[in-house]
Amino acid sequence: MxxxxxxxxxxxxxxxxxxxxxxxxxxxxxxxxxxxxxxxxxxxxxxxxxxxxxxxxxxxFAPIREAITDQLQRVDHIMLAGLTHPPVVELSERLAALTGLGHAFYASDGASATEIALKMSAHSWRNLGRPGKHRFIGLQGGYHGETVGALSVTDIPLFRESYAPLLRLSATLPSPDPRQAAPGVSAEQHLQHCIDALAAWLAQHHAETAAIILEPLVQGAAGMAMHDPAYLVAVRRLCDQYQVHWIADEIAVGFGRTGTLFAHQQAVGDDGQPVRPDFICLSKGLTGGVLPLSAVLTTDAVYQAFWDDRVAHGFLHSHSYTGNPLACRAALAVLDTFAARDAQGRxxxxxxxxxxxxxxxxxxxxxxxxxxxxxxxxxxxxxxxxxxxxxxxxxxxxxxxxxxxxxxxxxxxxxxxxxxxxxxxxxxxxxxxxxxxxxxxxxxxxxxxxxxxxxxxxxxxxx
Structure with a gap:
């Protein structure tokens, strides 16, 4: 056989x-x-x-292979509860420096990163005395993984219909994908329609909304649906206005896929600086496709919402292989590769x-x-x-x-x-x-x- x-x-x-x-x-x-x-x-x-x-x-790829081989001779895996190790510390520091978000929380795959970000957002609002903020917004055609929480913010009918009885569905708002524009409506008009739809929803539902989750610039499972960075600028402005978190799902589009290291960095605010999400979910290219690893990065404000003597106010989530040293070394080799230049200075x-x-x-x-x-x-x-x-x-x-x-x-x-x-x-x-x-x-x-x-x-x- x-x-x-x-x-x-x-x-x-x-x-x-x-x-x-x-x-x-x-x-x-x-x-x-x-x-x-x-x-x-x-x-x-x-x-x-x-x-x-x-x-x-x-x-x-030799640099990743050699990094893993070296790490295998040092520490293969340890639990990250109550212990730490150099690769996970260095990786967290470098990701924070690259994104402006820190406090990295690790898992093994993209769907787990989505689950972590959703739970972290809702739990932080609860810790801040606003338990009513526990609903989410996703976009038409959005995809964020296939675990139950991730499917709840995913708008792929085949998946959602198959497991609908298990899901607590999010609100689904129009995608800025210009292919979705109504007949006779320009791409610019459709973009404004989507921004207006988000503004209207938040005006009415912000008190119960914890976060909006979206794939910056490219919605992969929607057929590589691409949208204008201006939508992300509007998302940041509206989330600030209505006190709602923005979760950037960079799992597929991060690490150079869209032309910048991270896709959201192409959205520039009025101050001339790239807009910054409240959460970034990373996986896939994080280790160059060699070992399973995902990470969720967030703001100091979210992190501080969990800082307390009470265990119930801590973030109650774990994975056995969280921050695996081998995977972290692979990710560090990826970051080294992005930082390096060839003989032509590229x-x-x-x-x-x-x-x-x-x-x-x-x-x-x-x-x-x-x-x-x-x-x-x-x-x-x-x-x-x-x-x-x-x-x-x-x-x-x-x-x-x-x-x-x-x-x-x-x-x-x-x-x-x-x-x-x-x-x-x-x-x-x-x-x-x-x-x-x-x-x-x-x-x-x-x-x-x-x-x-x-x-x-x-x-x-x-x-």
């Missing part, structure tokens, strides 16, 4: 209808190097989605800007494709909305892309790439050619489509 079949018999894969693996078994990956995955048949697959948006500098973000310019030129044929209804780009994220009525488009594209040596997972009818930051120009060309060739192949094979033969673009290696 091969690895794929053994996995199908023993492993319950995430967000997967397992019956589908009868016809499309999972690929067994036995090695990885840089942006490439190697399966058990020796096929090379370009990891164009960074293994669910986590991988920053390619697989088997840091990671500067090199990413150059890489993005090259890739933008390479995907121009895809941008002009007659079935592409909208394309967009921010930092190291690209997305294309495809004109198709086929409900199976995403699955068919995913399977065809694997055959073409590409790991791509469309969201509904949105094709996107969020690659590691280490693609060479040849890798980028392979990806750009493959995106287009696979799209032609899949669209030509749609139910009811006229017969056509779509050949791989030059240089596309079929696996």
């Amino acid at each position: 091969n690895w794929a079949e053994r996995s199908r018999q023993a492993v319950w894969h995430p967000c997967t209808q397992m019956k589908g693996h009868e016809l499309a078994p999972p690929r067994a990956i036995v090695a990885a190097d840089g942006p490439w995955l190697i399966d058990d048949q020796g096929h090379r697959i370009l990891d164009a989605v960074s293994s669910w948006w986590v991988n920053l500098f390619g697989h088997n 840091d990671v973000l500067a090199r990413n800007r150059e890489a993005a310019e090259r890739f933008n030129a390479l995907v121009q044929p895809l941008n002009r494709h007659p079935r592409v209804r909208a394309h967009r780009h921010l930092g190291m994220i690209w997305a294309w909305d495809i004109d198709t009525q086929d409900p199976g488009f995403a699955a068919r594209y995913h399977r065809a892309a694997l055959q073409a040596g590409l790991l791509l997972r469309p969201i509904g009818h949105t094709l996107y790439v969020m690659p590691p930051y280490v693609l060479t120009e040849a890798d980028q060309r392979h990806l750009a050619d493959g995106l287009l060739a696979v799209l032609n192949l899949v669209l030509g094979d749609e139910p009811g489509a006229p017969p056509q033969t779509a050949q791989p673009a030059d240089g596309l290696r079929m696996a």
